[in-house]
Amino acid sequence: MAETILELTDVQAHYGRIQALKGITLNLEKGEIVSIIGANGAGKSTTLMTICGIIKASAGTVRYKGQVINDMSPDKLPGLGLCQVPEGRRIFPRLTVEENLDMGAFHRKDKAEIKRDVEMVFDLFPILRQRRHQAGGSMSGGEQQMLAMARALMTRPEVLLLDEPSLGLAPIIVAHLFEIIKDINKEKGVSILLVEQNANIALNTANRGYVLETGHVVMQDEAQTLLNNPDIRKAYLGE
Amino acid sequence: MTHVFKTIWFKFAFAMVWLYFLLWPLMDLNSDGTITFDKSFAVWIRIVVVVAVLLTLYRLKKRGTFEPVANGVHRVTAPLRSRLGLVPGWVWLLLIFAFMLALPQFTERRVHDVVISVLIYVCLGMGLNIVIGLCGLLDLGYIAFYGVGAYTYALCALYFGLPFWLCLPLAGIFAAIAGCIIGYPTLRMRGDYLAIVTLGFGEIVRIILNNWMSLTNGPNGVSAKPMTVWAPVFEGGFHIEAIPLRNLADLYYVIFFLAILIIIGVHRLNFSRVGRAWEAIREDETAAELMGVNTYMFKLMAYAMGAMFGGIAGAFFAARMGFVAPESFSFMESALVLSIVVLGGMASIPGIIMGAVAIIALPEVFREFSEYRMLAFGGAMTIMMLVRPAGLIPAKRMGERGEEKE
Numbered sequence A: 001m002a003e004t005i006l007e008l009t010d011v012q013a014h015y016g017r018i019q020a021l022k023g024i025t026l027n028l029e030k031g032e033i034v035s036i037i038g039a040n041g042a043g044k045s046t047t048l049m050t051i052c053g054i055i056k057a058s059a060g061t062v063r064y065k066g067q068v069i070n071d072m073s074p075d076k077l078p079g080l081g082l083c084q085v086p087e088g089r090r091i092f093p094r095l096t097v098e099e100n101l102d103m104g105a106f107h108r109k110d111k112a113e114i115k116r117d118v119e120m121v122f123d124l125f126p127i128l129r130q131r132r133h134q135a136g137g138s139m140s141g142g143e144q145q146m147l148a149m150a151r152a153l154m155t156r157p158e159v160l161l162l163d164e165p166s167l168g169l170a171p172i173i174v175a176h177l178f179e180i181i182k183d184i185n186k187e188k189g190v191s192i193l194l195v196e197q198n199a200n201i202a203l204n205t206a207n208r209g210y211v212l213e214t215g216h217v218v219m220q221d222e223a224q225t226l227l228n229n230p231d232i233r234k235a236y237l238g239e
Numbered sequence B: 001m002t003h004v005f006k007t008i009w010f011k012f013a014f015a016m017v018w019l020y021f022l023l024w025p026l027m028d029l030n031s032d033g034t035i036t037f038d039k040s041f042a043v044w045i046r047i048v049v050v051v052a053v054l055l056t057l058y059r060l061k062k063r064g065t066f067e068p069v070a071n072g073v074h075r076v077t078a079p080l081r082s083r084l085g086l087v088p089g090w091v092w093l094l095l096i097f098a099f100m101l102a103l104p105q106f107t108e109r110r111v112h113d114v115v116i117s118v119l120i121y122v123c124l125g126m127g128l129n130i131v132i133g134l135c136g137l138l139d140l141g142y143i144a145f146y147g148v149g150a151y152t153y154a155l156c157a158l159y160f161g162l163p164f165w166l167c168l169p170l171a172g173i174f175a176a177i178a179g180c181i182i183g184y185p186t187l188r189m190r191g192d193y194l195a196i197v198t199l200g201f202g203e204i205v206r207i208i209l210n211n212w213m214s215l216t217n218g219p220n221g222v223s224a225k226p227m228t229v230w231a232p233v234f235e236g237g238f239h240i241e242a243i244p245l246r247n248l249a250d251l252y253y254v255i256f257f258l259a260i261l262i263i264i265g266v267h268r269l270n271f272s273r274v275g276r277a278w279e280a281i282r283e284d285e286t287a288a289e290l291m292g293v294n295t296y297m298f299k300l301m302a303y304a305m306g307a308m309f310g311g312i313a314g315a316f317f318a319a320r321m322g323f324v325a326p327e328s329f330s331f332m333e334s335a336l337v338l339s340i341v342v343l344g345g346m347a348s349i350p351g352i353i354m355g356a357v358a359i360i361a362l363p364e365v366f367r368e369f370s371e372y373r374m375l376a377f378g379g380a381m382t383i384m385m386l387v388r389p390a391g392l393i394p395a396k397r398m399g400e401r402g403e404e405k406e
């Protein structure tokens, strides 16, 4: 039995008076890829932002490596090995690729190791090496997504939260990105919580999956089982 | 072709009519109650002629009429330019430095006066640049810190007899503390809210200075002692004495070196880890936080830092004027510094220096025109936003730092 690295228990979250999460319970085991699927507005991004403390949970607990992190300031988390690639990439558009990567290593002091890691992410995403002096915002959507992932890898994460990495990208680039996501998981042992609207590729990549609807977890199972579930196929795979 | 021609001149005519409607109430609704038309018409017709000529030139350039001439000039100057390009940057800096050092020797008082003002505004621009250019916080009450610095010197010298050189760091520290006090509640807000709240706090500081009669002497202001330097005196035996600096040329050197120190400071901050974090906050606050930047602390730091430079400039201002009053720290001044930063180019040090020259020195040069300063100002800003939206000398972004590291 693998150990649980991230665990949400009955987490609720509000935007003002609107309740976006109505009690989310989920867990991520060490070394796993778990995907959260659901329609637009189901609360997927809110879940990730609540894990990172950008939105404070109004009830329930978020536990990371056994420690409750509800009240922790978000800027402490990269240092603990928890990092998010937010929806819409959100790179720093007027900073260069290298400077963006530098920001990923913001909490680190080990200069030599940082240099090694920059080379490591350049090996993972060779296009970024070519663009290293270019402003992040001047790159294509796919390149920006790669930069956002590379930037997150610079924090040396143990858990990576990915919010819709396929958003707005051509299918061939999406396929390439998901190969790299699998790589990151396998080679570097990073546990991944993957939020996607593209249920097909998400469930094909993940070990397990959760289905979110209007702030509730309505279904959870092995990824393959979910893929074969006729209801899921109808609702999320367009059949 | 003729169609394009027609629409452009139609727009021109329309804009000019609109301009007249703007000019007339400004210039011909006289304070004695009479209404005239001649003054605004005289100015208006000149503007019309100048703009028409410029527009014609622009049209001709677009059509390529000047291309043979431009090509010729280009060919003649090409070797010269390539040779100038070979001169490394530090040589230019050295030349500028030498020129600035020698400036008081071959110029008159009026020039010293203007250049001192420009340098004060360079310091202010540098400080505000940290807050707006680097950290992306729109601060409309920045001049409050200038006021805190100025009053720190005037009052410390008045009540405790402290010398200028001790008050200078004190002014910086007090301004930074004021920055923290104002920033503590306001920096939790974002965007437009922050702008409004800082505007309010700026006014509050001015009103405190205005109304706290027993401390600041209210709207009448307080006199500030001239700054002193310790110098050896040989009359009646050798001893060291504090001599007041009254000569404008001497004051010029003081503010010149203060400005250089501040510029070096801002330059170093710009390329440091802290500067990078500020830029990340400006670009995307949430993403910066997700990358481990304590955004609140860094914003507060930017605010305090910017305030500190403003406070230092303020202390000098008080010593130079010999007098401070609350009216020197009105919202107009904040707007002036803000326009220096925007006009020059956010986050660009040479840009801000150019901006200060353009906004402070040019109106002095065109003295006769100073009545319509705000009009010219508005016009210049509008044209700038059209022609150079990133400022006179935009901050070089791409690749600059990466290449430096190699």
Ligand SMILES: Nc1ncnc2c1ncn2[C@@H]1O[C@H](COP(=O)(O)OP(=O)(O)O)[C@@H](O)[C@H]1O
Residues within 6 Å of the ligand: A015, A018, A020, A038, A039, A040, A041, A042, A043, A044, A045, A046, A047
């Ligand atoms: N900033 C916000 N203010 C108010 N309501 C929000 C905000 N962001 C999201 N919501 C609401 O919260 C719910 C969940 O949104 P979100 O987590 O972004 O969904 P998803 O990522 O699954 O598309 C939606 O109903 C959305 O309208």
Ligand SMILES: [Mg+2]
Residues within 6 Å of the ligand: A044, A045, A046, A087, A164
């Ligand atoms: Mg979302």
